[in-house]
Amino acid sequence: MNRKTKRLYEFDSFLLNPDERIFTKNGEPIQLAPRAFDVLVVLVQNNGSLVEKQDLIHRVWNDSFVEEANIQVQISAIRKALNDKENGKYIKTVPKLGYRFSADVKTVEVGELPETPVLSSENLEQTADGKSDEKPKVIKSVRKKLNAFAAVLVAVIIMASVGLLIFAFVKQKPMSTNFANFSQRVKLKKLTNSGSAFGAAISPDGKYAAYQTTNAGKYSVWLMELSTNSSVQITPPSETSFSGITFSPTDDFIYYSATDNQTNSVSSVYRMSRLGGEAKKILTRTNSPVGFSADGKRFAFMRQNREQGETALMIANADGTGEQTISVRKSPDSFSTGKRPAFSPDGKTIACIGNNSGENFLRVLTVNSADGALKALTSEKWVALQDVIWLPDSDNLLLTAQDDINFGPLQIWTTSLSGGGAAEKVTHEVNNYVGLSLSADSGALLTTQSDAFNNIWIISNGDLNQAKQILSNKGGGRVDMSWTREGRIVYTSNASGNPNIFIMNADGTNQTQLTTDTFVKRSPVVSPDSRYIVFVSNQAGTEQIWRMDIDGQNQRQLTFNQIYRYPQFSPDGKWIVYPTWQDKKAYLWKVSIDGGEPVMLKDGTSFTPNVSPDLKSIAYLEKNEQAGQTKINIVPLAGGEITKSFDVPQNTQPDSIRWSPDSRAVTYRCSRNNAVNFWLQPIGESEPKQLTDFKSDPPVNYEWSRDGKNLSCVRTTLIRDLILFSELK
Structure with missing residues (x-):
């Protein structure tokens, strides 16, 4: 032998x-x-x-x-x-x-x-x-040199033991208690290849998938027979986007939420036959998709009251009647809107995503469906939590999350009620997994695999016809930029697998990686003389401001109390100005480029301050939800009354406000006519000017060149397709 x-x-x-x-x-x-x-x-x-x-x-x-x-x-x-x-x-x-x-x-x-x-x-x-x-x-099974008899004996014993363990595992324990080698144990099948399919749900019997697609700015819902991969459109194309597609546990209806796709996140719940036809609105003023109880008689959802600063976990009957409040969280504690609550299979517990006061990360929360008693389940410091679903044992859960180590892709995790809040990553992939839907027998899991390209574009001399892409940046994550005096661009990218800092020419050539570690890097800013780059990093534990040479050498920590993002240089390059947040108030500070004790510039304010380059003014966003108004206000940095105020769309975000390099205008990002673009508001004029005219792939971040002649911006392209994991049991 x-x-x-x-x-x-x-x-x-x-x-x-x-x-x-x-x-x-x-x-x-x-x-x-x-x-x-x-x-x-x-x-x-x-x-x-x-x-x-x-x-x-x-x-x-x-x-x-x-x-x-x-x-x-x-x-x-x-x-x-x-x-x-x-x-x-x-x-x-x-x-x-x-x-x-x-x-x-x-x-x-x-x-x-x-x-x-x-x-x-x-x-x-x-x-x-x-x-x-x-x-x-x-x-x-044999690990050492053995004689043939001993080897056979050991092999027989091991095979028998494995057989008994597998039998015990299958018969006595739910599949959900063991996710070791998940990617190796299950079968994976890509269901679509269009790059535009997402938001999917699997039917309870595991035979169908409902999902939505987008094409030329319009959305539609489709139904796929999984055995044949054939799909049929069940809603006509519409400018209204859908969210939270789900099957009723009885398999008769498809539910989804829809908004007006314009100025707010308030949506309504619709129900339609699985075979298509007219959808009926059954519930209004919802702020999340619905999650069904196992018997299909009730569903849970979120409702937000912004005026009162409250978010409520609600339940209703399957036809939308019989609304009931289960739990209410008042700011700064909150339930996350837009995220589906999940009933446990025994109906006793509802799992939600939320945030606790004083924490800058998300948790999975559990709520007793009878008395509303709330507990924080997880202890992981997730910066993003998208979905949570239960497995059949009413103890284990699956979720998609992004941890705070390196802002990598959203992955599938598992946690349990009996596990003391510990969580374990199930998938370890490059792409994001968004959305989780499980068949009734837990044998098939449907999700969306999302691949993000954050591409950098340049608009020269304010000419919209001269917009051109200079970099295709795969990897997702936020891309922050800053221009050097010589017209080069410093930017952050996850292309290396971790968020690091790079530099390149304005035409995208000569790309050079400046940092190579695994820590988070955000908000790089180049000094006026192009000698230094300051940035925000967590390499000392909390997020602090660091300085390094323009070539990435000689890193030095400048602050030692946790800061908020977006540092900036004073015009003479001697100081770095930055905000911190405490007890829901912003404080403005400056620290020397050589480090030392920070100096407070402005005491606590209730808004996110955006300081002009000349350090004379602050721009901030003011929202009046009751009146339905949103304004950009200008106030002196030294203190005093509002000097200018401009109306802007309600969907304008505070972190999108920038000053022009000459401090004579503010720019912002908003959605108008179903398209997201950048707008410029001169301080001395009443009407804004449109800076970009993008019809798709919305811009998410931008930065002016030092001379104000060029605008760099980041546009996100999502490639999304449906993935089916089968044979989970």
Whole structure:
């Protein structure tokens, strides 16, 4: 009988077993996503040698088309598992070429019995490029040289034990209690390829999916038969967007929410036959999609009272009657609007997303449906929480969230009532997962995979016809920009897998990465002499202002109390002006470019201050919800009455206000005629001027060049398609 030899790799306290796909530290298993594991194997097997990026693509992705950011994400995950800092002890980055594994690796050869094909409990894995690994995986149980009799005996014992465990797991525990190796155990199928499908729900019987599409600024709802992937349109195209599409548990109706798509977030709930036809409005003044109880008799939703500063969790009958208030949160505590509340399968608990006073992150909250008693379930510091759904045991939940480590993509997480608030990430992908919908038997999970491109555009000399794209920036996340005196652009990007700072020419050429660590970077601002860049980072724990040279060298922390975003330089470049928030009030400060004790410029105000470049005036947004009015007001920095006031659309956001470089005008972003664009309001004139004329891919951020002749802006393009995870049980 021929024996084969397998190789194990040891370095420090780590042991890598490529054949069994096991990675441990001091004997304890370390979880790595499949791609990250494969990348680690290639690096370790080529220890000490440069592994070029193209070689990684060839060996790990089988020469499929792969964005470079995908490689960087896997490297970042490996470094995190190894507790290895950027260019640390284990993995060295060779700029523009690839990576080198630099630890002392010992290769251990172990003899084995001949392979005996034994089907594992893992299902076939469909990869991101659509190819499936159809070779059955092999369970290899022998870890040392054994004689044939002992090896067979051990193998039989292990196989019997595994069989018993699987039987016990399937028969006694719900699937939801174990999400280890989720991506390997389930089947993944991409249902659409249009790039414009989203907001999906799966029918309780798992046979249909309802979703919406957008085309030329119009929206429609479609119904897909999952067995054939054939779809039929069930609502005509409309300028009204939909949200919260869901099936009733009885499978007879489709529910959705719709707004007027103009100035507010208040929506109405509609019900229509699953087969299509006229939709009936059954409930008004809602601020979230509806979430059904398991018996289909009631649904939960949110209602906001802005005048009172309250958000209420409500329930109603399936026909919209019998409204009942379950719990009310008063500002600064809140339930998140726009997010669907979820009934537990036993109907006793409703899970919601919300924020507690004094916290700058989101939590999953649980509310007793009988008495309204509220508890905070999760302790993770999520900067984004999109969805939460229950699994059949009424203990475990799935959710989509973005953590505060590096502002990466929204991923699927699991948490439980019995787990003490702990949460575990289930997926580790480059793309976002938005929206979760589970079939009644929990065997199929439907979600939307969203790929964001934050593209940078330049508008020269105020000519709308000269708008052109200079950079395609994949990776999502906020992109902040600042211009140098010489006309170059400093910007933030997640393209490397983490939010870092880059610099490029105004035509998009000569892109250079200035920072390479894994910490958050926001709001870079270039000094008037182009010598320094100041930025906001959490590398000291809380978000502080840091300074570095224009080439990214010599980083230095300047503030030591948590700050709000958007620092700016004084005209002489000697001071940095920035706001902080405390007890719902903004305080304006300045700190020397060389550090030192901050000096307060303005005591607490109730608005977000936007300081003019000459440090003489403040622009801020004032909303009167009752009167339905929104204004931009101008006041002196030194104090005093409002000097100018301009009416703007209600959907104007405070963080979109900018001053022109000469301090003679303010600019802002708003939606008019179903299109989001930038507008300029001269201080000495009454009428605003339109700066951009984008019909799609709305702009989300912008910045003026120093001479005021060019405007750089970020436009977001979303590629969204439906993904079905099946065979979850």
